[in-house]
Every structure is written in C-alpha cells, then in structure tokens.
Amino acid sequence: MAxxxxxxxxxxPEARRETRDALVDGGHDVVSCGTVAEAADLVGTGDIDCxxxxxxxxxxTGLDLTGLIRERSPDTSCVLFTDATPDRIDSAxxxxxxxxxLPRDMPDARExxxxxxENVVAxxxxxxxxxxxxxxxxxxxxxxxxxxGLDAAETFDRLTKLARARFGVDVAFVGVVDAHEERFxxxxxxxxxxxxxxxxxxxxxxxxxxxxxxxxxDADPRFADNERLEELDIEAYAGVPLRTPRGATIGAFCxxxxxxxxxxxxxxxxxxxxxxxxxxxxxxxxxxxESGEESDPTISRSPGTDADGPAEPEPAxxxxxxxxxxxx
Amino acid sequence: xxxxxxxxxxxxxxxxxxxxxxxxxxxxxxxxxxxxxxLRMLLRGDRREGTLFITADTDGPTxxxxxxxxxxxxxxxxxxxxxxxxxxxxxxxxxxxxxxxxNDLTGVGIEFSSLYESLYANGxxxxxxxxxxxxxxxxxxxxxxxxxxxxxxxxxxxxxxGLGVCAIDPDAVETETLSSLAQAFxxxxxxxxxxGETAIRVEGxxxxxxGWQRVEV
Numbered sequence: 001m002a003x004x005x006x007x008x009x010x011x012x013p014e015a016r017r018e019t020r021d022a023l024v025d026g027g028h029d030v031v032s033c034g035t036v037a038e039a040a041d042l043v044g045t046g047d048i049d050c051x052x053x054x055x056x057x058x059x060x061t062g063l064d065l066t067g068l069i070r071e072r073s074p075d076t077s078c079v080l081f082t083d084a085t086p087d088r089i090d091s092a093x094x095x096x097x098x099x100x101x102l103p104r105d106m107p108d109a110r111e112x113x114x115x116x117x118e119n120v121v122a123x124x125x126x127x128x129x130x131x132x133x134x135x136x137x138x139x140x141x142x143x144x145x146x147x148x149g150l151d152a153a154e155t156f157d158r159l160t161k162l163a164r165a166r167f168g169v170d171v172a173f174v175g176v177v178d179a180h181e182e183r184f185x186x187x188x189x190x191x192x193x194x195x196x197x198x199x200x201x202x203x204x205x206x207x208x209x210x211x212x213x214x215x216x217x218d219a220d221p222r223f224a225d226n227e228r229l230e231e232l233d234i235e236a237y238a239g240v241p242l243r244t245p246r247g248a249t250i251g252a253f254c255x256x257x258x259x260x261x262x263x264x265x266x267x268x269x270x271x272x273x274x275x276x277x278x279x280x281x282x283x284x285x286x287x288x289x290e291s292g293e294e295s296d297p298t299i300s301r302s303p304g305t306d307a308d309g310p311a312e313p314e315p316a317x318x319x320x321x322x323x324x325x326x327x328x
Numbered sequence: 329x330x331x332x333x334x335x336x337x338x339x340x341x342x343x344x345x346x347x348x349x350x351x352x353x354x355x356x357x358x359x360x361x362x363x364x365x366x367l368r369m370l371l372r373g374d375r376r377e378g379t380l381f382i383t384a385d386t387d388g389p390t391x392x393x394x395x396x397x398x399x400x401x402x403x404x405x406x407x408x409x410x411x412x413x414x415x416x417x418x419x420x421x422x423x424x425x426x427x428x429x430x431n432d433l434t435g436v437g438i439e440f441s442s443l444y445e446s447l448y449a450n451g452x453x454x455x456x457x458x459x460x461x462x463x464x465x466x467x468x469x470x471x472x473x474x475x476x477x478x479x480x481x482x483x484x485x486x487x488x489x490g491l492g493v494c495a496i497d498p499d500a501v502e503t504e505t506l507s508s509l510a511q512a513f514x515x516x517x518x519x520x521x522x523x524g525e526t527a528i529r530v531e532g533x534x535x536x537x538x539g540w541q542r543v544e545v
Contacts, residue, residue: 063434074472080438085442086425086435086438086439086442087418089435089438091427091432091434091435091438092428092432092435094434095429095431095432095433095434095435095473096433096434096469096470096472096473097434097473098433098434098437098473098476098477098480099434099437099438100437100441100480100484101437101438101441101442102441102445103442103445106445106449107449115487119483119484119487120480120483123479123483123486123487124479125479125480125482125483125484126476126479126480127475127476127479128471128472128473128475128476129472129475130475130508130509130511130512131479131511131512132511133511198472198475204508207508207511220502220504221471221501221502221504221505222471222502222504222505222508225470225471
C-alpha cells in the first residue's frame with residue numbers, strides 16, 4: 001500500500017528525520033512537526049491517514065495528541081513509535097483513545113513501523129464501530145451511485161416528507177454510509193448533512209439483513225452513551241438498509257423520533273417500501289448516467305449492467321417480499 | 329513436522345486445524361467450562377509457538393497456574409500475561425505485566441503490543457493470544473473504545489499470522505452488543521453445558537466438524 005499521507009511527530013529533529021525518511025522510502029507522503037499543537041492542526045485538515053508520534057513531546061504526550069485526534073478526526077490511525085516503555089506511559093488519563101504501540105529500540109524498528117502503518121490504515125483497525133466483512137466491496141459499490149449528476153435530492157425530499165407524515169415521526173432521512181461518515185441525501189424534519197460513522201446508528205443498520213429498530217436509544221448499550229445522538233434528540237430509530245441489486249449495502253432509509261416508540265409490523269412493511277423506492281431511484285439514475293441518457297428518469301431502464309459487479313441480466317432493485325403492509 | 333506452514337492445532341479438542349491469522353470468539357456460560365476450553369485452545373503446538381494471555385477476570389499468576397493445570401508450560405520467554413485485574417501487579421520473572429484496570433483499554437493495548445513484539449523478539453515464530461474474558465471490557469467501557477481495542481487486537485493477530493481466541497459469556501452482555509462485537513471475528517466456537525454434558529459447535533469456519541461435538545473440559 002503506497003500513497004498514504006502520514007504525519008510524523010517528534011520533538012527530536014534527528015529522530016523525526018529518520019522516521020520520516022523510512023516512511024518516504026516506503027512510497028508515502030509525510031508531513032513532519034514537533035509538537036502536539038502543530039500535529040493537531042495538521043489532523044484538523046482532514047487529509048492525514050495516520051499519525052506516527054513519539055510519546056514525550058515538548059507540549060504534552062502522544063496520548064494527549066491522540067485524544068485530540070479522536071475528537072477531530074476519530075477514524076485517523078495513531079501509532080506511538082517511542083523509546084518509552086509501557087510502564088513509563090501514563091495511559092490512565094486517556095484510557096479510551098486506544099493506539100498502536102511500537103518500541104523504537106526493537107530490531108529493524110523502522111521497517112516494522114512501515115508495515116504497521118500500512119496495515120492499520122488498510123485494515124482500519126482503529127475505528128470505533130463494527131465494520132461489515134465486505135467493507136471494501138461495499139465502498140466500491142457506493143462509488144457507483146455517488147457521482148456528479150446523479151443528484152436525487154428532489155425525489156428524496158418528497159419521499160422523506162411523505163414518510164415523516166406517514167409514520168408521524170420527527171425526522172425521516174435517506175443516508176449513504178461512506179468510509180468515515182454518513183451523508184444525508186435528504187432529511188425531512190431537520191437539516192442534517194453529515195454525521196461521523198462512529199456516531200451514526202446506520203453504521204449498525206448496514207450490518208443487518210433487514211430492518212434495525214431501536215425503540216429506546218437510552219436502553220440500548222450500543223447507543224446509550226452516544227452524546228451526538230442526544231444532541232440530535234434521537235430517542236427512537238428505525239432503518240432499512242439500501243441494498244443494490246448485487247447485494248451491497250450502501251446506506252439506509254430511516255426514521256427517528258425524540259421519544260421512545262415502537263413500530264408496528266405494518267409500519268415496518270411500509271418502511272421497507274420506502275427503502276425499495278429510494279434504492280430504485282438511485283439505481284435508475286446510475287443506469288441512466290451509465291448509458292449517457294438525459295431523458296426523463298422514469299421512462300428508461302436499460303438492463304445489462306450492474307453497479308457492483310460484472311454485467312448480467314437485470315436483477316430486481318424493486319420491492320421486497322413484504323405482503324401485509326399498508327400503502328404509504 | 330513443520331507447524332509453521334500448517335494451521336494451529338488443538339490436541340484433544342474436537343476442532344480441526346485453524347488457519348494462521350484467524351480470530352475466534354468463544355461463547356458460553358462462565359461456569360460451564362469456557363475458561364478451561366480457552367486455556368486448552370492456547371496450548372502451544374510446539375516450542376516455537378508463543379502464548380499471550382489478556383486476563384480481566386483472574387490475575388496473572390492464577391492464569392499461569394491454571395494454564396499449567398491443563399498441560400501448559402511456562403517458559404517466560406514464550407509465554408506472558410497482560411493482567412488487567414484491579415489487583416494485578418507486575419511479575420517480571422513470570423512475564424506478567426499489570427495494567428491496573430480493564431477500563432484502561434489504551435494501557436491494555438500498549439501492553440499487549442509490547443508483549444506481542446517481545447515474544448517474537450525472543451524467538452517465537454507465531455503466537456496464540458487469548459482474552460479471558462471480554463465481558464469486563466465491554467461492561468466497564470463505552471462501546472467505541474471497545475471496538476477500537478478489538479479491531480487493533482484482531483488486526484495485529486491477523487497480520488502476524490497469529491491465533492486469537494476471545495471468550496465472552498453471552499449472558500453478560502446484550503444480544504445486540506454481542507452480535508456487533510462478533511463482526512470483528514472470523515468464526516465462533518459456542519460452548520454449552522447441559523445435563524452434565526459439555527459440547528462445542530464451530531460457526532463461520534470452513535472444514536470444521538459439523539454440529540455439536542462432545543468435549544471434556
């Protein structure tokens with residue numbers, strides 16, 4: 001894996017240069033600095049894949065820096081590459097930040113550092129949420145539906161407004177879950193644009209084969225201590241995955257409410273219909289874009305290609321088996 | 329025999345060889361033999377293997393003593409413990425490294441990485457890692473650092489062609505939590521104890537015995 005952008009943080013210019021050179025020799029872009037404050041600013045730009053830091057820094061520690069990173073860019077990988085042995089590292093003040101650790105005095109330390117950095121970024125081993133087993137394929141599929149000109153905002157605005165009225169909830173939204181955040185394609189009842197993936201409930205919905213319902217967020221240990229959900233006033237949630245014809249889950253059609261509530265079987269069946277409709281709209285636009293047509297998206301559905309796999313006869317992007325539900 | 333080219337073996341257990349780099353979640357009741365099962369799965373296949381324990385329910389010396397009771401040896405160059413109990417203390421002669429609390433997932437991760445590297449530096453060609461149990465980490469920490477810790481642990485084991493075996497009592501955590509934690513693992517070994525008979529069943533791994541297999545633990 002080449003082409004990462006790595007921040008190298010060390011107060012000792014000579015040690016910093018040696019580490020930097022090893023990472024550059026591995027084919028990566030490296031930005032260097034010597035303090036917690038400088039490094040925190042670098043990470044704030046959002047362009048850093050991994051931070052390699054010494055533990056002792058002039059204005060704090062590598063764990064102080066990791067704490068700031070977890071607030072500003074939570075998925076960014078952090079590696080303590082240090083002379084400090086574990087008994088000299090004060091982790092008690094930062095017991096929930098979790099970093100990789102590599103002693104600088106081990107044989108071939110810089111070669112090991114290079115492998116470690118590449119592995120933690122490729123495997124995303126410091127994300128604070130569960131990952132689907134097919135995450136790379138899922139993201140590749142999402143890219144097929146996430147192109148300029150495939151804007152479905154107006155359609156989704158209508159759908160989510162209709163859903164909000166149908167279910168009597170505070171918010172209805174269509175969201176796509178990308179590598180680090182969920183982006184809302186439409187959101188009736190609020191003006192949410194993005195939420196980090198570790199705070200998003202849809203991060204868990206995309207692991208499901210069907211609907212995920214959380215009747216009381218505070219009673220579910222996966223979400224009970226999620227401050228962001230509290231800020232957004234989410235106390236109940238129902239979401240149905242948006243699944244492409246080839247089976248990749250790219251997002252969800254969801255409802256949230258500010259008080260705990262349940263959802264009837266008929267409501268769940270209708271929510272599935274909304275999700276089916278949203279996915280079909282995305283699929284139609286992708287196919288139109290692929291064929292280069294600029295006509296009315298409701299009149300042409302050219303079979304023969306799929307977003308996340310080789311061409312094959314058109315599988316259904318349409319309704320699920322949801323007999324018994326009500327029409328929205 | 330060259331175990332380094334083959335899978336991890338489990339003598340006396342109804343488990344087929346497991347590929348290097350595999351992480352297993354072992355589930356079962358705390359008093360149903362799950363601890364003994366985990367200790368036996370961590371028995372070194374030969375002297376070139378290492379074993380690393382992360383303990384949160386029992387301290388380091390007790391873990392090593394129990395390991396010896398199921399046939400494990402204690403070569404401190406190849407076997408070590410990260411002791412996460414609140415009463416844990418360092419015991420350098422026995423390669424026991426105390427963290428002080430299962431809440432301190434950052435400290436646990438650092439001690440794990442340090443010990444893992446040192447076992448390799450001491451000549452281990454590959455390492456079996458066991459966590460007994462995940463429950464205290466899950467119960468006493470918020471979920472985000474638990475996911476980070478698990479991804480970090482399983483990622484390093486996967487990359488190093490190690491073996492990871494993490495035990496959890498399903499009754500100690502919510503079903504939804506267990507389900508999402510299981511995403512970090514390649515397969516699951518379920519243990520049940522009914523009418524005085526204990527059995528295990530492997531899920532999610534190929535080429536393993538099908539259905540419940542009786543086991544003496």
